[in-house]
Amino acid sequence: MKTAILNHLLYTVGKQALGATARDWFLAAAHAVRDRVTERWMPTLDGYYRDDVKRVYYLSMEFLIGRTLVNSLINLDLYDTVRDALQALGQDFEEVAAWEVEAALGNGGLGRLAACLLDSMATTGVAGFGYGIRYDYGMFTQHIEHGWQVESPENWLRYGNPWEFPRPGVIFPVRFGGRVIHFRDSRGHDCTQWVDAEEVMAMAYDIPVPGFGGERVNNLRLWSAKSTREFDLKYFNAGNYIEAVRDKNESETLSKVLYPSDLTVRGKELRFKQEYFFVAASIQDILARFRKSHSNWDRLPDKVAIQLNDTHPALVVAELMRVLVDEHRVPWEQAWTITQGCCAYTNHTLLPEALETWPVELFARVLPRHLEIIYQINHEFLQGVRYRHPGDSELLGRVSMISEGAEKRVRMAHLAVIGSHKVNGVAAIHTGLMKSTIFSDFEHLSPGKIVNRTNGVTPRRWLLAANPRLSALITRHIGAGWITELDQLRRLEPLADDPAFCAEFVEVKRANKRAMAEMMAQRLGIETDPDSLFDVQVKRIHEYKRQLLNLLHVVVRYARIRANPLLESQPRTVIIGGKAAPGYVLAKLIIKLVNDISEVVNNDPLVGRRLRLVFLPNYNVSVAEMVMPAADLSEQISTAGTEASGTGNMKMAMNGALTIGTWDGANVEICEEVGEENMFLFGLTAQEVARYRVDGYDACARVRANKDLAMALDMIASGFFSPDQPDRYRSLIDTLTVGGDHYLLTADFASYMAAQDRVDRAYADAEGWTRKAILNVARMGKFSSDRTVIEYARDIWGVDLGR
Template sequence: MKNAKPPVVRLLGDDLASIKEAIGSHLLYTVGKEPINATARDWFMAAAHTVRDRVTEHWMPTLNRYYREDSKRVYYLSMEFLIGRTLVNSLINLGLYDTVRQAITDLGQDFDEVAAWEVEAALGNGGLGRLAACLLDSMATIGVPGFGYGIRYDYGMFTQHVDNGWQVESPENWLRYGNPWEFPRPGVIFPVRFGGRVIHFRDVLGHTRSQWVDAEEVMAMAFDVPVPGYGGKVVNNLRLWSAKSTREFDLKYFNAGNYIEAVRDKNESETLSKVLYPSDMTDRGKELRFKQEYFFVAASIQDILARFRKSHSDWALLPDKVAIQLNDTHPALVVAELMRVLVDEHQIEWNKAWDLVRGCCAYTNHTLLPEALETWSIDLFERVLPRHLEIVFALNHEFLQSVRYRHPGDSELLRRVSLIAEGHERRVRMGHLAVIGSHKVNGVAAIHTGLMKSTIFSDFEHLSPGKITNKTNGVTPRRWLLAANPTLSALITSKIGDGWITDLDKLHKLEPLADDPAFRKAFAAVKRANKERLAAMLSQRLGVEVEVESLFDVQVKRIHEYKRQLLNVLHVITRYGRIRSNPLLNPVPRTVIIGGKAAPGYHIAKLIIKLVNDVAEVINNDPLVGAKLKLIFVPNYNVSTAELVMPAADLSEQISTAGTEASGTGNMKMSMNGALTIGTWDGANVEICEEVGEENMFLFGLSAQDVARRRVDGYDAVAAVKADPDLTWALEMIGSGFFSPDQPDRFRPLVDILTTGGDHYLLSADFPLYMAAQERVDQTYRDPEEWTRKAILNVARMGKFSSDRTVAEYAREIWGAL
C-alpha cells in the first residue's frame, strides 16, 4: 500500500530473563533440540543466534542512517579477515557478556565449554588478516561507515598437524556445522567474467569503444556478517563473496549416466571460493589464485557502484562518496576493473575516469621483500582478463609518457617504474599498478614507510613527493586486552576506570602504579594465573608439563626465514649445551614456545618446524635438564590460541632481520598484555621503543641501514660463524645429526643456508648480540619486582597502538570519512 508505514521493530530484551527465554527459544526453533538431548554445540548455536538477533537490531538502523545522511563509505578490500571467534567478542561489544554468561549457567551449562564449540572463521592466515579484523572493529567503534569485502572461503589455508615433527596439512573445513553469524544474500548476486576476447568499434558519435565478449561467467553471491563496534550502537558490515555456477548441471550428461561430466562446469566455477591461497606451485594453481583475486574485486566493484548509484547520478561525486582501501596487492585489480566499468560500461571519458579511480583508491603496502610483491605473467593476464590487460598497457603508456616528459633520456627510470617488468617472461607489476592508481600509498610502521620511500618505491616517491605516507598499525584493545585478558582488564579498570577501552591513551594513568608494591603484586598474580591457564592447555593438548614459575618465552607468527625462528632455536640449543656441560648451573628456567604455519610449498620453513620439534624431543626428555629448559611447538596457531598465549607471555620474541618486517602486530598484543620485548630495530618495534622506553625492552642487532650496508659491502657468513664458538657449536650439533640420529644430514640445508649459502638474513651477524640481549633478560627476570615494574610500564605506554588511532588517521588523512 502506498501510505503503509514501515513495521515497528520491537527492541529485544537484554535482561537475564529475556536472554534465557531467547536462548531456549532458539534451541527449540532454530537448532531443533530440547534441553534434555542438546549438546554443548547446540547450546552454542542457540546462544549465537540470540546474540546475533541483538546485533541485528543495531545493524539495520546503522545502515539506514548511512543512506539517510549520505555518508561517505569506506570499502576495505582484503583477501584475508582473520576475525577469530565471534561470540565472546560480540558479547563484550554489546555489553552483554555477564548477562549471557549467567543465563547459560542458569540453564545448566558451562559457559566456557559452550563458547569453546565455536569454530574459528578460516578467512585468513596471518598478520594481514588480523590487521583487517582489527580495523573493522575500530571503524565500527569510532563510527566510520566502513564495509569489508572479501571471499567466503569454504576451506581455510589448512589445519596444521604435527606428525613425527613434520607439518602436515589437512583441509580447514570451518563451515562444517554452519556459520551462525552470516546472512546469505541470494538476491545480491553479480556476474564475474573470465576469458573471451575484446572487440573495438565506433559508436554513433564516433567515439572508439571496447567491448569484452564471449567470456565465461561465474556468479558471486553475497554473505553478510555484521561487525558491532564497542557499545553496540554502530554495526558495520563484512560482505563475503561465494562463487556459484551459472548452471547447476548438464541434464544431457546426467541422463546418460555421466554424473561427473554433468556437474563439471559447476564444480570448476565454484572452486573460486573453495580455499584460501591455493598453492601457486603449478600453472593451474597460479591461474586459480589470479582468478580468485579478480572474482572478489569484480563483485565488490559492482556492489560499490550499485550502492553509489542508488543515491547519485553524477559520477563526479564518486570520490566524495566512495573510498576504496586496497589491503596489499591482492585487490590491485580494482584499478583496472574500475577503469573498465567506468569507461566501457558507463562511457565516461578516459581521463575523467582515471581521475575518479585515483580519487577513490588508496593502497596499503605490507612488504619490502621484492619477491613478495605480486606480479602476473602477460600470458596469464591476456588469457584470463584480456580487456584488463589492454587497460594496463594503456595506463602504462600514459604514465611512462608523463615520466619521459619530466625526465627525458632516463631510460633506466622508465624501466624501473613501468607497470610491465621486461625480461625472459614479461609480467605485470601489481604493486606498481596499485601505486599509480591510488591517491595515497601507506606503509604500516614508520621504519617500513621510510624504507618504502628509499627502496622499493623510491622512484615513485621522487615522482610524487608526499604520496607515500605512514599509518602505523594498531590492534583492537577490545579483543586483545578486554576479551583475551579479562583479569588484567578488571585490574586496570579497578584503578583507572573503563575509559581506556575506547581511549587507550588513558592507560598512561597506570604509570605511577608501577612503583606501587601492592599493584605490582596484583599484576604479577594476574600474569601467573594466565600462565597457569596456558600451561593447562599445553598439558591437555600436547601432554607437555611446564613450570609456571619459568620465564614464558614466546615467538608466534608465520614461519619464515626472515622472521628468524631459526635464531631462536640456536639460542635454545646454546642454552641447552651450557646446562648439559655444567649440571650445577642454576639458570633462569625457560619455557620457549614457538607457533606458526609454514606455507605448504616452503620447504625450508617446514624444515625449521621439524628442527624445532626434534630439538624439543631431545631437550624435553633429558633428565639433566628437567624444568630448567623446555621447548614447545604449538600446532595450528590461530586467533583462539593467541588469546591464550598473549596474556601468558613474559617475553615477546620479535627478532626479524631489520628492514624485513613491515610492522608486526603480535609485538603490540604481547606488550599490551604485559610482556617485555626482545627484538631487533625493525617494524613497529622501533615505535614501541619510543613509547615504552629502551630501558623497558631488550633491543639488539643491526639496523636496517647496517643490513643494507653489509649486503652491499659483502658479508662473509663462514667467517662470522667461526668467530663465535657458541654459534659454531650449535651449528655442529644441528649439522652432525645430534637432533636427528635417524637421518644425520636432515638439517644440513639449514646449516648450509647460514654458511656457504651466504646467510641472507644475517643470523650469524646478529647471534652474539642476541645472546647478549638474552643475558640481560635473565638478569632482569631474576628480580621479579623490577620485571613486573617494566611489564606494567609496557602496558601503560601502549596507547598509541590501538587500531582506533590507526583508523582515525586513515579516516582523516586518506579516506576523508571523519
Template sequence: MTKRIGAPVVPLLGDDVESIKYALSSHLLYTVGKEPVNATARDWFMAAAHTVRDRVTEHWMPTLNRYYQDDRKRVYYLSMEFLIGRTLVNSLINLGIYDNVRTAITELGQDFDEVAAWEVEAALGNGGLGRLAACLLDSMATIGVAGFGYGIRYDYGMFTQHVEHGWQVESPENWLRYGNPWEFPRPGVIYPVRFGGKVIHYRDALGHARSQWVDAEEVMAMAFDVPVPGYGGKVVNNLRLWSAKSTREFDLKYFNAGNYIEAVRDKNESETLSKVLYPSDMTDRGKELRFKQEYFFVAASIQDILGRFRKSHSDWSLLPDKVAIQLNDTHPALVVAELMRVLVDEHQIEWSKAGDITRRCCAYTNHTLLPEALETWPVDLFQRVLPRHLEIVYQMNHEFLQGVRYRHPGDSELLRRVSLIAEEGGQRVRMAHLAVIGSHKVNGVAAIHTGLMKSTIFSDFEHLSPGKITNKTNGVTPRRWLLAANPRLSRLITEKIGDSWITDLDQLRKLEKLADNKAFRKAFAEVKRANKDSLAAMMSMRLGVDVDVESLFDVQVKRIHEYKRQLLNVLHVVTRYNRIRTNPLLNPVPRTVIIGGKAAPGYHIAKLIIKLINDIAEVVNNDPQVGRTLKVVFVPNYNVSTAELVMPAADLSEQISTAGTEASGTGNMKMSMNGALTIGTWDGANVEICEEVGEENMFLFGLTAQEVARRRMDGHDAQAAVAANPELAHALDLIGSGFFSPDQPDRHRQLVDILTSGGDHYLLTADYPLYMAAQDRVDQTYRDPEDWTRKAILNVARMGKFSSDRTVAEYAREIWNAI
C-alpha cells in the same frame, strides 16, 4: 518499548537475564531443533550465537539506514583475508551483555566456557594481514566510520596444521562443517564475474572509440553478510564475503546419459574460486586459480559498491566524495583496472576523467619490502583471463610513462623501473606499481617500513610524486586483545583507572604511577601467573607437555619464514641447552620456549625449521640433566583462539626479524599490551614501541636496516662469523651432525649450510652474539621479579598509540576523508 527500524516498529529485544534465558531456550527449540534434555554443548552454542546475532541485528539495520539517510561517505576495505577469530565472546563484550548472557547460560545448567569453546574459528585468513583487517573493521565500527569489508567466503581455510613425527602435516580446514551462525546469505545479491573471451573495438554513433568485452565465461558471485558490531553496540558495520556459484547447476544431457561427473563439471570448476584460501601457485593451474580469485572478489565488490552509489547519485564525478576504496596489499590491485573498465566501457566516461575518479577513490596499503613478495602476473595469463584489463593496463602504462618521459627525458632506466610491465625473464604485470599509480595515497604500516618504502622499492615513485607515500602505523583492537583475551588484567586495570581505556587506550598512561606501587605490582604479577597457569594447562592437555609456570615464558608466534628468524631463536635454545649440560653449577633462569606458526605448504625450508624445533624439543624435554630449567614447545595450528591464550601468558615477546624485512608486526603490540617485555631487532613497529615504552623496558639488539644493507653490499662472511664464536659453532655443529636427529643425521644439514656456505642472507650469524647478549640481559632482569613486573606494567601503560582506533582515525582523516 519500541523503536523504529526503517518504517516498521518492532519490539526491543530484552538484554536482562530472564529475556536472554527465554531467547536461548527458544532458539534451542526453534532454530536448533533440540530440547534441553538432549542438547549438547554445541547445540547450546548455536542457540547462544543466534540469540546474540538477533541483538546485533537490531542495531545493524538502523546503522545501515542512517548511512543512507545521512548520505555518508563509505569506506570499502578490500582484503583477501579477514582473520576475525571467534565471534561470540567478542560480540557479547561489544554489546555490553557478556555478564548477563554468561549468567543466563549458567542458570540454564550449562558451562559457559564449554559452550563458547564449541565455536569454530572462521577460516578467512592466515596471519597478520588478515588479523589487521579484522582489527580495522572493529575500530571502524567503534569510532563510527561507515566501513564495509569485502572478501571471499572460503569454504576451506589455508589448512589445519597437525604435527606428525615432528613434521607439519596439512589437512583441509573445513570451518563451515556445522554452518556459520553469524552470516546472512544474500541470494538476491548476486553478480556475474567474467573470464576469458575477447575484446571488440568500434566507434559509437558519435564517433567515439569504444571497447566491448565479449564471449567471456561467467561465474556468479553471491553475497554472505557478517555484521561487525563496534564497542557499545550502537554501530554495526558489514563484512560482505563472496561465494562462487555456477551459472548453471548441471548439464542435463550428460545427466540423462548417466555421466554424472561430466554433468556437474562446469559447476564444480566454477565454484573452486571460493573453495580455499591461497591455492598453491606452484603450478600453472594454481597460478591461474589464484589470479581468478583476486579478480572474482574485486569484480563483485566493484559492482556492489557502484550499485549502492547509484541508488542515491547519478553524477559520477561525486564518486570520490562518497566512496573510498582501501586496497589491503596487492591482492585487490585489480580494482584499478576494473573500475576503469566499468567507468569507460559500461558508462562511457571519458578516459582521463575515469582515471581521475579512480585515483581519487583508491588508496593502497603496502605490507612488504621483499621484492620477491611483490605480486606480478605473467602477461600471457593476464591476456588469457582478462584481455580487456590488460589493454587498460597497457594504456595506463603508456600515459604514465609519457608523463615520466616528459619530465625526465632520456632516462630509460627510470622508465624501465617504474613501468607497469616488467620485462626481465618474460613480461609480467607489476601489481604493486598498478596500485601505486592508480591510487591517490600509498601507505606503509610502520614508520621505519614507510621510510624504507620511500628509499628502496618505491623510491622512484616517491621522487615522481612526493608526499603520496605516507605512514599509518598498524594497531590492534584493545577490545579483542586486552578486554576479551585478558579479562583478569582488564578487571585489574578497570579497578584502578576506570573503563574509559577500552575506547581511549591512551588512558592506560594512568597506570604509570602504579608501576612503583608494591601492592599493584603484586596484583599484576598474580594476573600474569594465572594466565600462565591457563596456557600451561592447555599445553599439558593438548600436547602432553608439562611446564614450570614459574619459568620465563619465552614466546615467538607467527608465520614460519626465514626472515622472521625462528632459526635464530633455535640457536639460542641450543646454546642455552649446551650451557646447562656443560656447567652443572650454572643455575640458569628456567625458560619455557614457546613457538607457533604455520609454514606455507610448498615452503620446504620453513617446514624443515618446524621439524628442527620439534626434534630439539624431543631431546631437551626428555633430558634429565636439564629437568625443568628448559622446555621447548611447538604449538600446532596457531590461530586467533590460541593467540588469545598465548598473548596474556607471555613474559618475553620474540620479535627478531632481520631489520628492514618485517613491515610492522602486530603480535609485538599484542604481547606488550598484555605485559610482555620485547626482545627484538630495530625493525617494523619495534622501533615505535621502543619510542613509547622506553629502551630500558625492552631488550633491543642487532643490526639496523641500514647496517643490514651495507653488510649485504660489502658481503657478509658467515663462515668467519661462525669461526669467531665458539658457542655458535658448537650449536650449528650439533644441529648439522644429527645430535637432534639421530635417526637421520643429515636431516638438518641444509639449514646449517644456508647459514654458513649459503651466505646467510638474513644475517643470523651476524646478529647471534648481540642476540645472546640480549638474552643474558633478559635472564638478569627476570631474576629480579619486582623490576621485571615494573617494566611489564610500563609496557602496558605506554601502549596507547597502538590501538587500531588511532590507526583508523588517521586513515579516516588523512586518506579516506571520512570523518
C-alpha cells in the same frame, strides 16, 4: 535472554533442552546474540543511507576475525547476561563458547590487521565495509606427525556459520577469458566490449561487525562463487554424473581455498582468478550502492573510499576503469581522475619476491580487456615521466607497470601505487624504507604521496576479551575509559611503583601462565613450570622471521646446562608457534627442527624444568588469545628492514610482556613509547643490513669467530637432535654458511645472545621485571587500531567520524 536461547534451541537448532549438546547450546546462544546485533545493524545501515555519508570499503584477501561470540557479547555489553542465562539453563558458559569454530578467513598479520580495523571503524563511527572471499576451506589445519607439519582441510563451515546472512538476491556475474572488440557507435564514439567470456556468479554473505558499545554495526561482505549452471541435463540423462556437474564444480573452486598452492600453473591461475573474482564483485556492489543515490560519476570520490589491503585487490584500479569507460561511457581522463580519487593502497612488504607480479600471457588469456587498460594506463604514465625526465630510459624501466624480462609480467604494486591517491606503509621505519628502496622512484616523482600509518590492534579483542583478569585489574584502578581511549593506560604509570598493584599484576600474569601451562599439558603432554620465564615467538614460519635464531639460543642454553649440570640458570619455557606454507620446504624443516630439539631437551633429566621447548600446533586467533596474556618475553627478531610492522609485538606488550627484538617494524616505535630500558633491543639496523647486502658478508668467518655459534650449528648439522637421520638439517645449516646467510643470523647471533643474557638478569629481579611489564602496558596507547583508523579517516579516506 533465557527465553531467546530456548526459542532458538527449539526453532533454529531443532532440539529440546534435554537432548541438546554443548554445540547445540552454542548455536542457540549465538543466534540469540545475533538477533541483538541485527537490531542495531539495520538502523546503522539505514542511517548511512539517510545521511548520505562517505563509505570506506576495505578490500582484503584475509579477515582473521577469530571467534565472534565473546567479542560480540563484550561489544554489546551482554557478556554477564548470556553467561548467567546459560548458567540458569544448566550450561557452562566456557564449555559452550569453546564450541565455536574459528572463521578460516585468513592466515597471518594481514588478516588480523583487517579484522582489527573493521572493529575500530565500527567503534569510532566510520561507515566501513569489508570485502573479501568466503572460503569454504581455510589455508589448512596444521597437525604435527613425527615432528613434521601435516596439512589437512580447514573445514570451518562443516556445522554452518551462525553469524552470516546469505544474500541470494545479491549476486553479480564475474567474467573470465573471451576477447575484446573495438568499434564506433552510431554517434561516432570509440567503444570497447569484452565478449565471449565465461561467467561465474558471486553471491554475497554478510557478517555484521558490532563496534564497542553496540551503537554502530558495520558489515563484512564475503563473496562465494556459484556456477551459472547447476548441471548439464544432457550428460545427466546419459548417466555421466561427473561430467554433468563439471562446470559447476570448476566455477565454485574460486572460493574453495585460501591461497591455493601456486607451485603449479593451474594453482597460479586459480589465485589470479580469485583476486579478480572478489574485486569484480565488490566493484559492482560498491557502484550499485552509489547509484542508488547519485547519478554524477564525478561525485564518486566524495562518497567512496576504497582501501587496497596489499596488492591482492590491486585489480580494482583496472576494473574500476573498465566499468566506468566501457559500461558507463565515462571519458578516459575523467574516469582516471575518479579512480585515483577513490583508491588508496597499503603496502605490507619490502621483500621483492613478495611483491606480486603476474605474467602478461596469463592476463591476456584470463583478463584481456584489463591488460589493454593496464597498457594504456602505463603508456600515459610513462609519457608523463618521459616529459619530466627526458632521456632517462632506466627510470622508465624501473617505474613501468610491465617488467620487460624473459617473461613479461605485470607489476601489481606499481599498478596500485600509480592508481591510488595515497600509498601508506604500516610502521615508520617500513614507510621510510619504502621511500628509499622499493618505491624510491615513485617518491621522487610524487613527493608526499607515500605516507605512514602505523598499525594498531583492537584493545577490545586483545586486552578486554583475551585477558579478562588484567582488564578487570586495570578498570578497577583507572576506570573503563581505556577501552575506547587506550591512551588512558598512561594513568597506570604511577602504579608501577605501588607494591599492592604490582602484587596484583604479578598474580594476574601467574594465573594466565598457569592456564597456558594446563593447556599445553592437556593438548601436548608437555609439563611446564608456570614460574619459568615464558619466552614466546608466534608467527608465520619464515626464514626472515628467524625462528632459527631463536632455536640457536635454545641449543646453546641446553649445551651450557649439559656441560655444567650444577649451573644456576633462569628457568625458561620457549614457545614457538606458526604455520609454514605447504610448498615452503625450509620453513617446514624448521618446524621439524623445533620438534626434534624439543624431544631431546624436554626428556633430558639433566635439564629438569630449567628449559622447555614447546611447538604449538595450528596457531590461530583462539590460541593467540591464550598465548598473549601468558607471555613474559615477546620474540620479535626479524632481520632489520624485512618486517613491515608486526602486530603480535603490540599484543604481547599490551598484555605485559617485554620485547626482545631487532630495530625493525613497529619495534622501533614501541621502543619510543615504552623506553629502551624496558625492552631488549639487539642486532643490525636496516641501514647496516643494506650495507652488508652491497658490500658482501662472510658468514663462515662469523661462525669461526664465535664458539657458541659454531657449537650450536655443529650439534644440529651432525645429527645430535636427529640421530635417525644425521644429515637431515644439512641443507638448513648450509643456508647460514656456504649459502651466504641472506637473513644475517650469524651477524646478529652474538648481539642476540647478549640480549638474552640481559633478559635472564632482568627476570631474576622480580620487582624490576614487574615494573617494566607494567610500564609496557601503560605506554601502549599509541598502538590501538582506533588511532590507526582515525588517522586513515582524516588523512587518506577524507571521512568525518560519526562520534
